Amino acid sequence: MGGDKAPGEILAGARRAREELGIDVLLVGPNDGSLGDLDGLELLPASEVIAMGEDPARSVRAKKDSSLVRCAEAVRDGRASAMVSAGNTGATMASALLRMGRLPGVARPAIATPLPVPGRGGTPTILIDAGANAECQSEWLVQFGQMAAAYVTARYGIADPAVALLSNGEEATKGSPLVKATHERFAAGAGVRFVGNVEGRDLLAGQADVVVTDGFTGNVALKALEGSLHAFMSILGAAISSSPEAKAAGDVLLPVLLPYAAEVDPEETGGALLLGVDGVCVISHGSSSARAIFNALRVAHELAEADLVGQVRAAVAPQPSSLPG
């Protein structure tokens, strides 16, 4: 029931994931026939829906029979290996947190979002935290880096991922007090390969496998990138539609642009991950099409197979080098 295009596109994506990848998709939603023909997909009934604008914590507490809450419970109870939602992001996080629970030792779960890197062959840079925690402590940021490194290894097979810290300058002395304290903790040894600070302009440049930041800065940076892409596309569109000659040139150029654009297409990346909870939780964009849902289900399936949760659990276990002294 989640996202702007539910349930039509969600169902279409689920069907495709079963047909093309053989993924056993369990739908969660109303059992009143309103979903139409389920095409043989199994349905876990849930009579309530948490809408996009609702307060996350309150709605999760109040709507115990909502599709989001039932979905998280299905993972908790072992009926499902992973959850995927294109619905209310805050409520998705709250459902996962309250029903699956935090992994032992995790201070705060965080959102890991893939940033497409042009020319990197489809391997993105992971931005964490992309918006779960507006206010953070340096210990949490270090843990975000540990969790995202485990995720990069589980998903992309990168053995010793490069972890960077987002700042307003490359020097260790640059940054807010939070960034400086986090830099010190990473530099002192946190069980990951810390490569220092990167700046906003480096987010799409591919120097690091993981870029760590607080959820406020991460949200602003991610949305600035989205807004910039949107502005650029509108400029390109205006130029192409300005004359018949430009239109003809656009007809030649756009198909050539497609493979490059696919590399940076958020619908291909499979969505963001909520890391630190005791289950795989994929957060898709609210505007997700069937293709985005298909890719999110693919990623969720891969990460369940790769034991993402076990990898994250091990990554946040106390490291000898991070003990005092």
Add this chain to the structure above:
Amino acid sequence: MGGDKAPGEILAGARRAREELGIDVLLVGPNDGSLGDLDGLELLPASEVIAMGEDPARSVRAKKDSSLVRCAEAVRDGRASAMVSAGNTGATMASALLRMGRLPGVARPAIATPLPVPGRGGTPTILIDAGANAECQSEWLVQFGQMAAAYVTARYGIADPAVALLSNGEEATKGSPLVKATHERFAAGAGVRFVGNVEGRDLLAGQADVVVTDGFTGNVALKALEGSLHAFMSILGAAISSSPEAKAAGDVLLPVLLPYAAEVDPEETGGALLLGVDGVCVISHGSSSARAIFNALRVAHELAEADLVGQVRAAVAPQPSSLPG
């Protein structure tokens, strides 16, 4: 002597500003003949140079005969109406702050950077603080909004500019503690037309004339936009050079793109302003060409004529509505 292309491009920009606009440009730099033919432009001698990588505060204290320090002194002493520098940004700020001084009541000077808004006829959105203060208090952010509103009025003739606050959501309840406290102060009345929170994706969308943030977030957001533009240009370049047909299409399309690109070209905007010091201080990008310097001198001249400093001084004077109670 500032920037990657000094002194050649700086001199060329200065010459053009005098020839085309009649601006009386005072150069500040070495009097040893190394600048070549000054073409009749006046030179204020300065024997030292602060390089791009030097520590700002230390170098300004140590190099009393540097071009940056002498330049700020020329404004302080009334020999010049404004300063323009493409050099070390931190040292430019430190020179202006230490030699011109802060305006009465200003807690911290801040950098106001124009963000180009496609389709807005060349009127940008002003981002403040774009990097001067990595750690801020809510009172300062309110003052940044007041100063930038005065700047928008002085420069673009917008009578009652819309001032927004950068956050991770549009709701007043969203944001870091700093953002929430700042929102409250703006909403309580701060002498500017406060239009609420905007998100990172709104930075280039033109809803607000001014977007207020702390210098850490502002720096990250600004550089994320730069990085995104760079990534998009490299994708477009790769597509165009992928085949002879694509090359031919690019030859048709690129000239059509130019007027749109010019609207978002940072070299056209005339650089950033340091607001809150007792003088006009334009900070140009380190990569500034002659065209960027020409535009920076044009803007500096306009802002001196429009009495920017007097406008900012009046804007930060205590407002009746911002007094306690």
